[in-house]
Amino acid sequence: MSEANLVKLYSGRILELAADMPATTPLDDPQVTVRKRSPLCGSTVTISLDVEDGRISRYAQDVKACALGQASASVSGRAILGRDLAEVRAVRDGLRAMLKENGPVPAAPFDGFEVLTPARDFRNRHASILLALDASVEAMEQACAERSSAQ
Template structure:
């Protein structure tokens, strides 16, 4: 069981600052794709709206209703999301998952900064919330690509 001191360390000033300043906050009007994901353990949700052109994200919006860790993760992703491909999103998602669950390295460029969430490794009930924004974005990007291919 985590002590109160451990929880205070987990919610560092950097995490709280990220959570307070999420880039691309809000929904888009008429997006090509929209995906809502929910973390079943904690109830956190992230809704992602986006547009894609030539395989990269050109417009992005996110509605984040999550704990500070999920919000910080959404902020890190949002800071680098415009111009990213599905392969880059999926690579970052997989690296973040490995960082949390297997002690792997944090995602690399262009998705820098996720190492701030490494203390959350010991809090499995927070992993789903931390992964939500990247998972929703990967799904939305795949959805937009399918819609474009069918058009």
């Protein structure tokens, strides 16, 4: 990777997002907690959440990842409250398509992922970028399954 490509990839905005992580206060007694790890780079994300009426009502994240994974978690953490499982899946799938298939940036309120478009060319970074949303989808699936089995 050339120095110019590294500078482009780790832009000031990515570093700002990584340094300003939302939703980092642990939840007391969360409904679901999911920890995901990227075997390629070792990044880990732990997501805790509650679901009420099918939507995320409380959300916390603990992110140990590269600046790109942190920036991605920062974008998703700002917009994820109030979303239902279909919306979280759609944004995760949209981000994956943006990275792997040169797809469009996910729609607002997740359009902050635009900052990560330079990472398309760096496949070894994709897993870390997707980690927070992968964990969020898994947590939502567990919460919805628990709710269904309790009814």
